[in-house]
Amino acid sequence: MKPYFYVKQLFDYISAIVLVVILSPLLLLLTIIIQAESSGPAIFKQKRIGMNRVEFNIFKFRTMRTDTPRDMPTHLFQDSGNFVTKIGKFLRKSSLDELPQLFNILMGQMSFIGPRPALWNQLDLIDARERQAEARGISANTIKPGITGWAQVNGRDELPITIKADLDGYYAKNLSFRLDIKILFMTVGSVLTGSGISEGGPKNTPPE
Numbered sequence: 001m002k003p004y005f006y007v008k009q010l011f012d013y014i015s016a017i018v019l020v021v022i023l024s025p026l027l028l029l030l031t032i033i034i035q036a037e038s039s040g041p042a043i044f045k046q047k048r049i050g051m052n053r054v055e056f057n058i059f060k061f062r063t064m065r066t067d068t069p070r071d072m073p074t075h076l077f078q079d080s081g082n083f084v085t086k087i088g089k090f091l092r093k094s095s096l097d098e099l100p101q102l103f104n105i106l107m108g109q110m111s112f113i114g115p116r117p118a119l120w121n122q123l124d125l126i127d128a129r130e131r132q133a134e135a136r137g138i139s140a141n142t143i144k145p146g147i148t149g150w151a152q153v154n155g156r157d158e159l160p161i162t163i164k165a166d167l168d169g170y171y172a173k174n175l176s177f178r179l180d181i182k183i184l185f186m187t188v189g190s191v192l193t194g195s196g197i198s199e200g201g202p203k204n205t206p207p208e
Helices: 003-037 088-096 101-106 122-136 161-173 175-193
Strands: 043-049 053-060 112-114 146-148
Touching: 003 053, 003 101, 003 112, 003 175, 043 161, 053 101, 101 146, 122 161, 146 175
Parallel strands: 112 146
Antiparallel strands: 043 053
């Protein structure tokens, strides 16, 4: 395993602690707004596949009504707008719904940067990552998933499964500080422009 992997783990943990402390007022405010707008918990938990295909619960701010079908990628809904709350639209557009994943990082389940964790039933993406590993010698399923990743800054919701798996494999093969910094800056640009985000529709893309 690359030495940078251990440096990355330490950086993730320390940074997550600092951000939780700094952002605690924002986290509390968003929690209050979400619960005030619609009934249900502010935090949404969903079973995902982590490093070495171990299942864990990912944390996100709830952006949809509680009667929304669970474990279904947003793109499979005929009209996801019927389920997304008003504050949820803003959270998704700004990616603030991902903030609770700071606690997934503190629990050692995720990293700031890495392949996005697949749904537990999203076998097409999981298997595609294994197939591309034959060419690269390493599977994206063997490293920690991230809040953002190489695939997210190169298309996000617009990517088909095969291309996303290939980009995830590229990241796993070329894991480095330089690549992580590049992804970090590209992520900021993607969030500010809202590029690559699609709600609903027939695209064969994984959930975010």
